[in-house]
Amino acid sequence: MNTNRGDTAFGAGQAAPAWRRETLTRRIAGFFLRDRRAMVGMILLVVMLFAAFAGPRLVPYEPDQPNVRNRFAAPSWSHWMGTDRSGRDLLARVLAGASVSFRVAIGAALLALVIGAPLGAVTSYIGGLVDDVTQRCMDAIIAFPARLLAIVLVVLMGPSVVSLWFAIAFSSIPRYARIIRGSVLDQKEREYVEAAHAIGEGRLAILFLYILPNVLPPLAVQVTLDFASAVTVEASLSFLGLGLVPPTISWGGLLNDAQQWLEEAPWLAIFPGAALALTVLSFVLIGDAIRDHLDPRTRRRGRMR
Amino acid sequence: MRMIRYTLLRALQMIPTVLLVTVAVFVLIIIIPGDPVLSMLGYYADDVTAVPHEIYDRMFRELRLDRPIPIQYLYWLGDALQGDFGKSVVFRVPVIDVVLSRVPATLYLGTASLLIAIVVAVPFGVWAAVKNDTWVDHLASGFVLFGVAVPGFWFGMIVILVFAIYLGWLPSIGYVAPQEDFLRFLKHLIMPATVLGLDVAANILRFQRTDFLDQLHQDYVRTARAKGLPGQVVIWKHVLKNSLIATVTVVGLNTARLLGGSTIIETLFSYPGLSRLLIEAIYARDFPVIQAVVLWMVVLVVVVNFFVDLIYAYLNPRIRYTTA
Amino acid sequence: MALLDVHNLTVDFNLGVESLRAVDDVSFTLEPGEALGIVGESGSGKTVTALSIMRLLDPAARITRGQIWFDGRDLATQDESAMESIRGRRIGMVFQEPMTSLNPGYTVGEQVAEVYRHHLRLSHAEARRRTIEMFERVKLPGAREMFNKYPHEFSGGMRQRVTIAAALACGPSLLIADEPTTAVDVTIQAQILSLLGELQRDMNLALLFISHDLAVVSELCTRAAVLYGARLMEVGSTDAIFTAPRHPYTAGLINSVPQRGQPLQGVPGTIFDLRSPPPGCRFHPRCVHAQPRCNREIPELTRSPASTPVERGHVYACHYPLDRAGTRPT
Numbered sequence: 001m002n003t004n005r006g007d008t009a010f011g012a013g014q015a016a017p018a019w020r021r022e023t024l025t026r027r028i029a030g031f032f033l034r035d036r037r038a039m040v041g042m043i044l045l046v047v048m049l050f051a052a053f054a055g056p057r058l059v060p061y062e063p064d065q066p067n068v069r070n071r072f073a074a075p076s077w078s079h080w081m082g083t084d085r086s087g088r089d090l091l092a093r094v095l096a097g098a099s100v101s102f103r104v105a106i107g108a109a110l111l112a113l114v115i116g117a118p119l120g121a122v123t124s125y126i127g128g129l130v131d132d133v134t135q136r137c138m139d140a141i142i143a144f145p146a147r148l149l150a151i152v153l154v155v156l157m158g159p160s161v162v163s164l165w166f167a168i169a170f171s172s173i174p175r176y177a178r179i180i181r182g183s184v185l186d187q188k189e190r191e192y193v194e195a196a197h198a199i200g201e202g203r204l205a206i207l208f209l210y211i212l213p214n215v216l217p218p219l220a221v222q223v224t225l226d227f228a229s230a231v232t233v234e235a236s237l238s239f240l241g242l243g244l245v246p247p248t249i250s251w252g253g254l255l256n257d258a259q260q261w262l263e264e265a266p267w268l269a270i271f272p273g274a275a276l277a278l279t280v281l282s283f284v285l286i287g288d289a290i291r292d293h294l295d296p297r298t299r300r301r302g303r304m305r
Numbered sequence: 306m307r308m309i310r311y312t313l314l315r316a317l318q319m320i321p322t323v324l325l326v327t328v329a330v331f332v333l334i335i336i337i338p339g340d341p342v343l344s345m346l347g348y349y350a351d352d353v354t355a356v357p358h359e360i361y362d363r364m365f366r367e368l369r370l371d372r373p374i375p376i377q378y379l380y381w382l383g384d385a386l387q388g389d390f391g392k393s394v395v396f397r398v399p400v401i402d403v404v405l406s407r408v409p410a411t412l413y414l415g416t417a418s419l420l421i422a423i424v425v426a427v428p429f430g431v432w433a434a435v436k437n438d439t440w441v442d443h444l445a446s447g448f449v450l451f452g453v454a455v456p457g458f459w460f461g462m463i464v465i466l467v468f469a470i471y472l473g474w475l476p477s478i479g480y481v482a483p484q485e486d487f488l489r490f491l492k493h494l495i496m497p498a499t500v501l502g503l504d505v506a507a508n509i510l511r512f513q514r515t516d517f518l519d520q521l522h523q524d525y526v527r528t529a530r531a532k533g534l535p536g537q538v539v540i541w542k543h544v545l546k547n548s549l550i551a552t553v554t555v556v557g558l559n560t561a562r563l564l565g566g567s568t569i570i571e572t573l574f575s576y577p578g579l580s581r582l583l584i585e586a587i588y589a590r591d592f593p594v595i596q597a598v599v600l601w602m603v604v605l606v607v608v609v610n611f612f613v614d615l616i617y618a619y620l621n622p623r624i625r626y627t628t629a
Numbered sequence: 630m631a632l633l634d635v636h637n638l639t640v641d642f643n644l645g646v647e648s649l650r651a652v653d654d655v656s657f658t659l660e661p662g663e664a665l666g667i668v669g670e671s672g673s674g675k676t677v678t679a680l681s682i683m684r685l686l687d688p689a690a691r692i693t694r695g696q697i698w699f700d701g702r703d704l705a706t707q708d709e710s711a712m713e714s715i716r717g718r719r720i721g722m723v724f725q726e727p728m729t730s731l732n733p734g735y736t737v738g739e740q741v742a743e744v745y746r747h748h749l750r751l752s753h754a755e756a757r758r759r760t761i762e763m764f765e766r767v768k769l770p771g772a773r774e775m776f777n778k779y780p781h782e783f784s785g786g787m788r789q790r791v792t793i794a795a796a797l798a799c800g801p802s803l804l805i806a807d808e809p810t811t812a813v814d815v816t817i818q819a820q821i822l823s824l825l826g827e828l829q830r831d832m833n834l835a836l837l838f839i840s841h842d843l844a845v846v847s848e849l850c851t852r853a854a855v856l857y858g859a860r861l862m863e864v865g866s867t868d869a870i871f872t873a874p875r876h877p878y879t880a881g882l883i884n885s886v887p888q889r890g891q892p893l894q895g896v897p898g899t900i901f902d903l904r905s906p907p908p909g910c911r912f913h914p915r916c917v918h919a920q921p922r923c924n925r926e927i928p929e930l931t932r933s934p935a936s937t938p939v940e941r942g943h944v945y946a947c948h949y950p951l952d953r954a955g956t957r958p959t
Contacts, residue, residue, distance in 0.1 A: 147565030273459030533717030
């Protein structure tokens with residue numbers, strides 16, 4: 001039975017668009033050049049990364065250098081972001097906080113990926129009871145509000161960069177496991193996987209050769225968006241005084257300090273928060289752009305009168 | 306009849322999740338580094354001599370540490386089901402009393418922020434979808450980006466700075482019970498509820514817009530227009546009903562997010578809710594309270610999701626008739 | 630006077646950087662109570678033609694030329710509110726996908742009753758009564774019980790009966806059916822077709838029946854129009870077109886209908902990309918009889934010289950039409 005859907009599909013057999021024939025790197029580069037959101041996000045991210053890793057060397061102040069004669073100085077040419085209650089330069093402190101934020105966020109997002117993805121792949125490939133039990137455990141983790149879970153875990157493990165990685169990563173693990181699981185279940189049924197079985201390729205080889213390429217795009221989106229949430233969660237933990245403690249400088253800690261001096265020195269709250277928001281924004285812009293690029297639904301244009 | 310069967314079925318599915326959650330919360334106490342008796346009494350070091358013998362022994366028996374761990378868990382679960390979570394180290398009263406005293410404030414805050422989020426996000430999302438690719442849509446996208454990227458506690462500080470410190474319109478911190486003074490209750494509620502709602506509003510708006518846009522391209526929309534129904538009727542009758550069915554789920558999923566966010570917002574606004582209690586308990590190492598609050602919060606999320614599923618099934622004729 | 634007179638209809642799609650012509654200079658007429666089949670492959674422009682008459686085109690599409698005369702009014706220039714009073718009231722339309730063309734969130738009864746309430750301003754009770762009558766008319770078994778059912782409880786055939794009921798509720802004079810039986814299985818297809826034929830006679834409906842299936846069109850329609858690549862290839866009575874097609878494309882289509890004792894002979898090749906149509910006759914790249922002239926000149930619609938009743942109104946767009954025996958004269 002013919003089930004063509006009317007005249008909406010214009011022209012069969014058109015040539016593949018030019019970008020399909022390009023290499024992966026050029027495709028990615030082209031994507032960032034063509035999508036305005038992705039480009040803005042990428043520029044922001046590069047600026048923030050540069051600030052985090054090269055910035056401290058460009059500022060003529062040490063982040064921990066007090067100057068009691070210059071306490072609560074408002075932003076000026078000599079102190080672009082002003083100074084705090086000990087007269088320390090806020091710009092130097094915000095830049096120092098940036099590298100902490102990036103280290104924690106990138107570690108946490110990658111850790112969740114490294115645990116979640118193989119877990120999802122292996123359990124769904126095995127199937128049966130193992131898969132069921134894992135699924136129930138994932139349900140239980142998802143039932144926890146992510147930030148609550150991070151708080152509880154960081155309290156249990158104590159404040160350190162590594163325990164922050166685990167605490168923040170933990171609630172993301174089910175998301176990766178599910179992305180992979182969905183794809184594995186889908187691909188398992190496909191003909192080429194059966195064909196690969198038939199020609200005698202091992203399970204692991206099939207996993208890597210056939211399933212991995214298909215889950216890479218959704219994983220990339222998830223990792224990018226996870227960077228964004230990890231930056232926020234790390235900042236909120238430090239804000240609550242549960243994350244990295246002084247002398248380590250973090251944006252959440254700076255904001256926690258700022259709280260008491262909101263009236264006297266609002267810049268103490270404004271600048272670290274703005275740095276935080278711009279970092280999150282850069283990841284969200286990139287992640288959203290990739291997701292929309294992959295999902296034809298959101299790309300569709302149309303309007304009703 | 307089908308609805309009742311579906312309800313029971315769904316309730317049964319909830320049990321394993323809740324059990325796993327209780328196990329996790331119970332294990333919390335076991336895996337705290339150090340002596341569990343000392344932890345439960347709020348001590349940091351492993352210095353047994355710091356505690357009088359009789360108190361240590363009583364706590365040891367109360368925690369049933371002489372029994373195997375699974376038995377300990379069953380006793381603990383039994384007590385918890387009866388509302389007995391032990392005694393608060395800090396407040397020296399039963400944990401359940403401390404928790405219950407904080408529940409209303411959190412419910413007010415949660416409900417208010419959810420309402421604000423829904424009232425802002427749903428119509429805005431629909432509007433953005435209908436006016437796809439116009440300034441309305443771009444404004445909505447900007448709002449979503451703002452809500453997602455700007456952390457609540459920073460936004461909260463800015464709001465305090467503007468409305469409490471510079472304008473002096475609203476109190477920056479604290480809480481007044483509604484039965485005491487309703488106007489002051491509202492004044493204390495509005496800032497934290499708005500800040501907490503923003504994050505959730507961004508999520509709901511993003512979803513609502515995408516889903517509505519998707520619905521607008523469904524075949525049934527064309528059929529409805531072919532019947533001569535005006536565009537407004539098609540949008541507000543045909544499309545809205547289908548889209549709202551899905552909105553219910555998203556709102557439900559966001560309650561967990563809301564509770565997670567409330568830990569920060571309640572702390573920032575010194576708002577005496579459950580989340581603030583949790584943070585206070587953590588600072589004071591009041592482990593019985595930590596255990597109880599975490600359990601309450603997670604069970605709350607599970608129960609909310611249960612009701613969301615029921616509402617979804619009730620609204621969606623397909624689920625109502627086929628799943629049961 | 631013709632009920633529907635589509636005159637030089639041209640529809641362009643604006644796809645951002647490029648554009649394409651989905652309907653190109655298409656003309657046909659439809660008398661009251663008459664059934665006209667529009668035949669073509671997908672991408673030939675038949676659905677776009679139908680949606681143009683309803684003015685339900687995609688926002689990217691525009692009627693750039695031509696008129697659509699219906700009841701003395703040019704639908705191509707009517708505003709939205711005028712169209713709303715015509716759709717569902719004077720022209721009904723049935724779509725291809727019965728599974729998705731009903732709203733899953735409302736009962737099937739409501740989806741018909743709202744048409745009565747909207748167009749005829751009937752009360753809820755009266756609309757309900759008329760809906761049940763209509764359900765009986767389209768032979769939904771147990772019409773009264775069906776009212777409160779949801780679409781997902783129905784089979785594809787039953788849903789298509791519901792959409793027919795909604796389209797015919799207000800007694801329109803024209804029904805447009807866009808491949809109404811493509812998505813249902815063969816036995817249901819036969820039932821729906823006989824129902825459509827019956828309703829068309831009983832209600833004195835003009836029927837614009839869109840299909841890629843020549844056999845179905847020859848069964849239901851008295852006249853047929855053949856579209857290829859957005860242009861009309863041939864229009865005439867079904868008898869004329871099926872017994873003596875003058876256009877090689879029509880002949881190819883007829884050959885592709887499986888017939889007992891004859892080998893299946895599809896039209897070779899595939900339809901071109903509408904964004905870059907071939908010069909001259911649209912069909913010449915696939916035409917076995919193509920001559921150099923076919924590559925240069927677009928053939929105009931020409932009237933068949935024969936004047937038998939069957940040949941009356943038979944037109945075709947071909948430089949070298951086939952003769953009555955179906956072969957090219959030398």
